Amino acid sequence: MALVGTLLLLAEVATAVKTVNEGLQEEIALPxxxxxxxxxxxxxxIKECNGWRIxxxxFTRHCxxxxxxxxxRAWGTKNGMMAVWKELEDKM
Structure with missing residues (x-):
């Protein structure tokens, strides 16, 4: 019985990790x-221009x-910061 519980817990952890990894691929800029x-x-x-940098x-991999x-000036996922950078780059 304990083995079944452990396997179910591992399945839940794997699902949670997958969800987090998918979220990190989105373009998210947080307030x-x-x-x-x-x-x-x-x-x-990871990126720098005219004193601005991403x-x-x-540890957490957020940017x-x-x-x-x-x-x-902004924070969120790497993809989100790259999108913000692109907007900023067009103005530099």
């Missing part, structure tokens, strides 16, 4: 409050758009 940021070791810059958190004065 933002500008926030002064620091470049801690958990942030990796950074990805090495943020940071302006030249180190203020977070």
């Amino acid at each position: 933002n409050t500008p926030w002064k940021v620091t470049d801690w070791f958990v942030w990796e810059t 950074q990805q958190n090495t 943020r758009l940071v302006d030249p004065d180190d203020w977070r």
